Amino acid sequence: MVQLYEDERLDYLLAEKGMQIIQSPSVFAFSLDAVLLADFVSVPIKKGKMLDLCTGNGVIPLLLSRRSNATITGVEIQERLVDMARRSVALNELEGQIDMLHHDLNTVKLDQSSYDVVTCNPPYFSTPSKREYNQNDYLTIARHEVYATLEDVVRVSKRYVKPGGKVAMVHRPGRLVDIISLFRQYKLEPKRMQLIYPKKGKEANMLLMEGIRDGKADLKVLPPLYIYEEDGTYTKEAETIIYGN
């Protein structure tokens, strides 16, 4: 049995595969963004090392463990979230594959240029107002660039990915220009991009980007992904990613 605190709850992560994760609406609950990133990124199947920055409650490492036998390290600055993530890892008996570090990604010490893959679902918003700060520190830190800016995340990804290794992120389309500029500045050449649209006829509201360290310039833009049908139900593609069936 797993210990749950306060308003924590146990949610299914991939309904079909019986994986569960500890969440809390007031502390951290994973979003579709993380699920899409874990599905999008290219992973080594049999062995290797992966790193997930801003790992939160560990949703991306948990999902990646279903696609790869590589070891996965998650880095998260909020102790409470690391604790949730570690209990979820134990609950799913993945201690042999996933390691959670409680650390600031800007100062964490890992083997440089050694990871096959680095993933990150970073905070989307720039520094919050004082009012947001005071309301809920957990969510503010997870959502705003308080402790890590987009450039920090890209710089640190570059530091730990090996030459030829992959760095993948999810973000809002409004930051596409920043992501592309920063990826190129840090020699993570953008190679695969996918845009996510809430439904047909709407503007994109999410973007998935994968770069290769020291890669040759040539971006592929994958077919668009729609999340909802006109009637508000998930599209077949979204359902396959979310429920794994």
Add this chain to the structure above:
Amino acid sequence: MVQLYEDERLDYLLAEKGMQIIQSPSVFAFSLDAVLLADFVSVPIKKGKMLDLCTGNGVIPLLLSRRSNATITGVEIQERLVDMARRSVALNELEGQIDMLHHDLNTVKLDQSSYDVVTCNPPYFSTPSKREYNQNDYLTIARHEVYATLEDVVRVSKRYVKPGGKVAMVHRPGRLVDIISLFRQYKLEPKRMQLIYPKKGKEANMLLMEGIRDGKADLKVLPPLYIYEEDGTYTKEAETIIYGN
């Protein structure tokens, strides 16, 4: 009556509106790319000045004249193409609105920072091999970065567009990273992007980008545009753009 030379032919440009253009398969024939760009770009309706670089046989100025009363200047380095473009302008009685300049865009002298809109369907490919050079100079120059690189085109666009004015280009997705990097470098902030997919499930094969000189960072990604249905006929959206109905 219009004079046609050698293998030139007269094609309808927008079937429904009776506009015609002079083309030649061995010299220059416009592509879907130009039609999509002319439809995509934001234009001033009643007055203003627009500039089209690498104008070829003038397809973009001709199409823009149906959307705007602004004056339109086309710049083209190949004299033969300028001659075709001027005859098409005369044929459609647009001499009062469209002016074609035979000039290298890198050295042309126009009023700086004065245009509301600058468009360009630039050469897509880097410098050609000797073999391609010898086969057909007209097509080589139109398609390869012989006389104008992507950076030349962006630099010159920046030179002539006014602050707050728009610069729009069409290119291959493989150059998206270059376009975004160069737009930002030259202070043409990317604001609207659309990806064109040949059909459902395929990777994008064209990209439309519009930047605003000195604009604020915030890119919108428009709904994707599919060109063909599964059965190879045009989609309704593509048909509307191509035939104007």
